Every structure is written in C-alpha cells, then in structure tokens.
Amino acid sequence: MNRTLTPVLTATAALAATLAVAAALLALGGHSPGAVFAALLRGAFGTWDRFFSFTLVRATPLLLTGLAVALAFKARVWNIGAEGQLHAGALAGVAVAILLPVHSPLLVLPATLAAAAAAGALWAAVPAAMKTRMGVGEVITTLLMNFVAVFLAQFLVQGPLQEPRGVFNQTDEIPLAARLPALLPDTRLHLGFLLGIVIAVALWLYLTRTPGGFRLRAVGASPRAAEVSGRFRAGPVVWLAFLTSGAIAGLAGWIQVAGVTHRMYEGLSPGWGYTAIAVALLARLNPLAVVVTAIVFGALSAGGGAMQREAGVPEVWVRGIEALVILAVLTVDRSWQVLAGGGSRD
C-alpha cells in the first residue's frame, strides 16, 4: 500500500513546489499567476467533461507507453524506444484496419489490436536480439529504432498508405468498425483508457503475484545474481520484458488512432514515448502508480491548453512549466529517499 501511495504524494508535493517557482516566473513575465493556475485547473478538471474528454484522453497514450517503459525498466531493460514501437503499432493497426476486407467490429477490433501489439513487439525484438545475442546496449538501439519508425511512418503516409486522393500526407479515415467505442456517452473518452487500466492491473498482478513476475524483478535487481543463483537464465526474461514492453507501446499508437484521430499522419505523437519515461520513473515503475502519474501528466497537458486559451500564456511557457514539474518531481523524489534513509530503489 505504501509503495502505491508514495509516488502519488511525490507527484502532489512536486506539483506544489513547481507552482511556487512557476508563479514567480509567470509574475516576472507579466502574467497573473492566479489567473494562469485557475486556467490550468479549469482546463484539466473544470467540468466532468473536461476531465474525461481532455485530461483522460490525453493521459491514455501516456498511460500505455508509461506502462511499457515501467515494465521494461523493472527488468533493467532500458527501453527508450516506446516512441518507435508506438509508431510501428499505429502503422500496423491502420494497415490492417484499411486493408482487411471485413466489417464486423467483433473481428476488426481484435485483429487491429493484435496487429499493433505484434508490430510493437517486433520493433522491440530487433534491439532485444542485438542485446541478448551481441551485447549491444539497448539505450542506443531502441533510440535509433525510433527514428526508423518515424521515418517509415512518414514514407508510408506519403506512399503506400496515403489517402486515395493522394493529396495530403495522411492515410484515409479508418472504417467505423475499427474505431474504439466511447467509454462514456457524450465524452471523447474511448475504450482505450479502460484497456490501459486493465493492462496496468494485469502487469501489477503479474509482477507481484506470479513466479514469472518474481523472476523479472530478480533479473531487474541484478541480472548477474539471478544467473549465478542457477535457478533460471536472464536471457528469456529480458526477451519477455522487451517484447511485452514493445507490444504495450504498439497498442498505445494504434489506440490513439482508433480512439481519437481515426487516421495516421506524420507527427502522430508529440513525444509520448519519451514523456513515458518520466511517467514511469515518477511512478517508481509501479504499474498501478503509472495510472496516477499518467493522469497527472494528462491533466498538466490539458491544463496547458487552457493556460494558452484563457490566460494568454504562450505555448513555450506552458512547456517550460511542464518541464519544471518533471524537475521538481525528481528533486522531491530524491530528497524523500535521502530523508527516509536511503529508501528502496524500486
């Protein structure tokens, strides 16, 4: 219980510290901090609709990529490639949705989700193979695979997957059968958010309640020790972490298309795969806490939009404040660890 709650409090305290610094900066820049923060809160939580349609919709891709990163990091697999796996998943989902000659949602939805997960896993399989077979560091390989995926997406939406008119660099709209239904009526919140919650709970159960989860955490704590103990080999565990992480990130991409944008285009993601690292670390890699931190980031981003609209704060300021929050979180998190006498590392 403690482990779940601590990250939540970390997030809250960091937010408060950031508010103080940001307020000073905003005042210097000629903006009224009160009005700006009021806009932020209104944008993120002002009405139920804003919370469901804005904050939770924005939190969904961060939730899924955050879970992907948390799982990988838990196994000491430094997957920086969620961004690329997300693109791979989105492309595969769109391709299946557009090319599959079936129009029943009962078939199309599972098929597209499976394709997206498989593509994400495949994208992660390349760095996994390079790590386990050749000992190539995955920080570099997963990062580089991101560029390959982003450029592949650029090429596909200008070429083979481009809308039939061939005018804009985007795919056609996906058929109705491939779209994720709304989770709540009259909101933009879609089934993908629920799927993210289900995956979070499943990962948490897996990590804490199963032998497989124990092995994964053991390898994460010390791959050498796990090997030396002679009970199992680290290789398969690393593979499993890579593939599952990639699959979840792949789902994130397709779910964004199926639930929100309904087509694929260049620049689908504003860097969710990278923000996911902050989301996962802030949650101390605990899948249940990732749900909370993803919502915090979603709220921050939805509130950022309102800061522009209602308080006239330029976008660069908004992003600066978002960055301040991340810094504040890391600072508060670290100081708690020190104050608590070292603290645990998970």
Place this chain on the structure above:
Amino acid sequence: MNHPPTTATLLALLATLACNVDRKQDDVPATDPPTPHVALLTSGPVSDAGWHAGAYEGLQLIGDSLGFEVSHQQTRTPAEFDEAFISYAEDGYGLIFGHGFEYQDAASRAGEQYPDVTFVVSGGSRPSANVVPLLFHLNEASYLAGMAAGAVTAAGIVGMVGGVEIPTAKGTFVAFEAGVKAVRADAAVLETFTGDWYDPSAAKEAAAAQLRQGADVLIHNLDAASFGFFQAVREAREGGSEAWAFGMNRDQNDVAPDVIVGSAVINIPAMFLRTATAWRDGTLGGVAEYAGLRVGAVEFVPNPAQEGVIPPEALARIDEARQAIIAGELEVPRIEYLEPEDDDPPSP
C-alpha cells in the same frame, strides 16, 4: 509512512492555492459575452515570421479594428485540435480560425456539434454551412513571380525549393513554372522538397544543389527554413555567379535585400480581417472563401532595392497578366484539393 513534515506543508500550500483558484473562478464573467469572441489555432509557433505569424497578426488586427475579444492556442496534435475547438466553442467563441489544412477534420466534427459557431480553415478542403475553407491563391502571385524569373534567368534554368509537399505548396510551384514558361518557353525547371519547413540547413543544401545544376534564379516555399535558402544564393553571388532569389509567403524583400528580386506575398492579416467582417455581417458560410489577387489577399511585390533587375518590358507584361487574373481572363494553374460536401457521417 514516515514522510518529513515538508510533505504536509506542500500539500497545505497546494490546497490553499486550489481554494484561491476556486474563488477566482467565480469572478470570471459567465457566458453570453457582449463582445464577439474570436479564436485562432496554429500548429506552429507564431514567432516564425511567416505563416503562423501572419495569422497571429490577423487575429490582433481583428481585435484592434473590430474590437472583438481574441485568443490564440498553439496545438501540437490533432487530438488537441478537437479539444481546442470544443473548448473555445463552449466558452462562447463565435468564430474560430484553424490555420492550416490539418484542421479540416476536427473543424468538420466541431461544426456538426456546434452549428452556431463558424469555423474557418486556412487551406481547408470541405465547406459546410458553418465550416469555411479559406483558399489562399498564392499561386496567382507565384505565377507573376515566375514571369519575373523567366525574364531574369540568363541560363534558362530556374529552381524551386519547398518544405513539405502539400497541395498548397505544390500549387505555388506549378504556377511559378507556368509563369516562367509563359515568358521563356524553353526554360528548364528544377523542384526539390526538403520535407521540413523549419530546417535552414536542409533548405540551403537543396538550393546549393540546384545552383550547381546551373539554375540561376530560385524561389522557395518554406517557413523559417528560408534563411538557409537565401544564404545559399548569397554565397553563390559571392562566388561570382549572377544568381537571384524570390521570396514567398511574406514580403521578404527586406530579409535578404541583396539577393531577392521580389516576393510572392500572402496578406493573411487582411484576409482574416475581411473574413471576420463578413462573419459579423452574417455573409460568411456555406462556401469556401477565395483569397487571391482579386481581393488583395496575395500580391507580387518587386524588391525596391533591386530595381532594374526585372526589365521594364517584363514588368509591363507582369502587370498585364495581373490585370487579366483579376478580370478572370487568365486562369493560373493550381492544385485542386477542394472536396465535395461530406456524405460520410463525421466521426464522433
């Protein structure tokens, strides 16, 4: 749990702030504002001295000239487009500009949801009762620039460097090429798209490559990357070759007065003001708005610092063509991207 007291302090601080914020919120006037509210969405920074800056200037112009309340949001992904349209519509904004073709889908969706709000999409493709594509016919000004280029080129080779290959950008090049060939039928035309509006080094490289292939007059359709493009032409001139450049989108004659012959200019602020005025008068909606030479939304502006580079007889021909375009006697080639009205139900 054994957290230091700072936690409690910070939480208390946050709570206090939240309470303050709640009280503030009550002071904000409710809906039904007496002055019309106009909003603008851009997908890039309004500090780009180009496409987005022009829209922002237009918004300010609407505020200053018509006394409307104005607001702007920079949005990054289409998921945010929907959100911003909805928020503005909910907050009582009656006219919302989405500055780029990329806003079309979201505007169509929001248009269905908010029939009393008018959505204007710069370069949009699907008009409806309250969704109005604003079609900038920059190709008309680009055609005139092409005629100037055809008269200026000694080698008979002209080059065009674009950012992302979208129909509006492509359209300016199609027209430029036609303008060149109207003056000099045997001219060769080179075309490169770098894939990036904002990357000056890619633009510089592409321009330099065209200069190496013998082109001596270049035009671009770039955003902030145009600085690299002009640098390439400047370096060619410093290397002793008689190369010239044309500006695009903004009047760039003062950006690189030493190399620019003239600019194909799009007057976004004037067009925005015109659109907002039509909206106020209730004459906006149902069809796409033409924004070309005839309404002063685009223009070809020779660089006063390089007077004489374009021969006087060429200038006379350009002016003739200009009049013909305005009179509707000369149709400038363009890329058609307007769609018939949607039969598909828009996605929820």
